[in-house]
Amino acid sequence: MKDLLQLKDKNIVIMGVANERSIAWGVAESLYNAGANLIFTYRKERSYKKLSKLLENSTVDAKAVLQCDVNSDESIKETFATIGKDFGVVHGIVHSIAFAHAEDLKGKFVETSRDGFAFAQDTSAYSLIAVANAAKPYMSEGGSIIAMSYLGAERVVKGYNVMGVAKASLEASVKYLATELGEDNIRVNAISAGAIRTLAAKGVPSFNDVLTRIEQESPLKRNVTKEEVGDMTMAMMSHLSRGVTGEIIYVDSGYNILGI
Numbered sequence: 001m002k003d004l005l006q007l008k009d010k011n012i013v014i015m016g017v018a019n020e021r022s023i024a025w026g027v028a029e030s031l032y033n034a035g036a037n038l039i040f041t042y043r044k045e046r047s048y049k050k051l052s053k054l055l056e057n058s059t060v061d062a063k064a065v066l067q068c069d070v071n072s073d074e075s076i077k078e079t080f081a082t083i084g085k086d087f088g089v090v091h092g093i094v095h096s097i098a099f100a101h102a103e104d105l106k107g108k109f110v111e112t113s114r115d116g117f118a119f120a121q122d123t124s125a126y127s128l129i130a131v132a133n134a135a136k137p138y139m140s141e142g143g144s145i146i147a148m149s150y151l152g153a154e155r156v157v158k159g160y161n162v163m164g165v166a167k168a169s170l171e172a173s174v175k176y177l178a179t180e181l182g183e184d185n186i187r188v189n190a191i192s193a194g195a196i197r198t199l200a201a202k203g204v205p206s207f208n209d210v211l212t213r214i215e216q217e218s219p220l221k222r223n224v225t226k227e228e229v230g231d232m233t234m235a236m237m238s239h240l241s242r243g244v245t246g247e248i249i250y251v252d253s254g255y256n257i258l259g260i
């Protein structure tokens with residue numbers, strides 16, 4: 001099986017583990033079991049502490065744990081320069097990062113502030129472009145970049161507001177990046193995940209209603225898990241998906257196909 005995936009000893013950067021509930025942690029477990037070398041990045045000291053504990057208490061091994069604040073070009077460049085120096089080649093990147101100010105999610109969309117809009121875009125969408133640009137020199141053997149999106153990018157999900165527009169921008173960025181980086185055999189895709197109870201999800205006021213609705217109405221009649229998103233991310237990182245780029249892949253119990 002590992003041979004089919006061709007992930008053994010591949011250097012994969014995982015950005016966005018905040019705690020054990022993080023989607024990125026589900027991804028880390030899947031990729032580790034497939035034999036990949038994992039390089040983790042975190043934003044704040046708090047995440048570093050949580051991540052260190054998680055690593056201590058699990059079988060997942062980290063080849064490196066580095067700080068990277070995606071709101072800062074300098075931080076992104078420095079992180080990837082260190083990764084390049086220490087590992088030579090990057091084969092994959094998992095971008096599992098998003099943030100918007102709570103007041104921009106709670107209020108009416110029409111009242112979104114200029115700053116709040118820019119901040120959500122910068123953190124949740126532009127960061128993918130900046131990361132791809134900083135990583136590109138080290139992705140000399142080709143590779144795969146995965147971002148995490150949500151249905152709120154293309155449909156109106158109550159309470160998702162400014163983040164929905166940031167995800168729309170993220171999904172469009174995936175397609176533009178895929179088109180340009182394809183000649184270097186770098187594939188860029190997004191997973192559109194169903195609702196999963198995480199720290200980031202706490203900021204979305206309608207989250208509990210969304211979970212209930214998916215359970216009642218989705219084709220699979222249940223919510224998805226971070227492990228399921230992890231496995232699909234692993235497939236999208238692997239040799240199995242070598243012909244796929246610029247796609248938005250749904251791991252959402254089929255909820256996105258519903259009309260009314």
Ligand SMILES: NC(=O)c1ccc[n+]([C@@H]2O[C@H](COP(=O)([O-])OP(=O)(O)OC[C@H]3O[C@@H](n4cnc5c(N)ncnc54)[C@H](O)[C@@H]3O)[C@@H](O)[C@H]2O)c1
Pocket residue numbers: 015016017018019021022023024042043044047068069070071095096097098099123148149150151192193194195196197198199200201
């Ligand atoms: N949980 C869901 O229901 C759901 C559904 C679909 C998509 N997603 C997406 O999955 C991704 C991961 O979110 P999650 O739900 O696992 O929540 P999470 O809170 O565990 O992860 C979000 C991560 O983003 C990081 N982050 C925020 N700002 C950053 C910055 N400036 N620099 C570096 N890192 C920063 C946080 O530190 C955290 O690790 C996000 O893109 C989110 O929008 C989540």
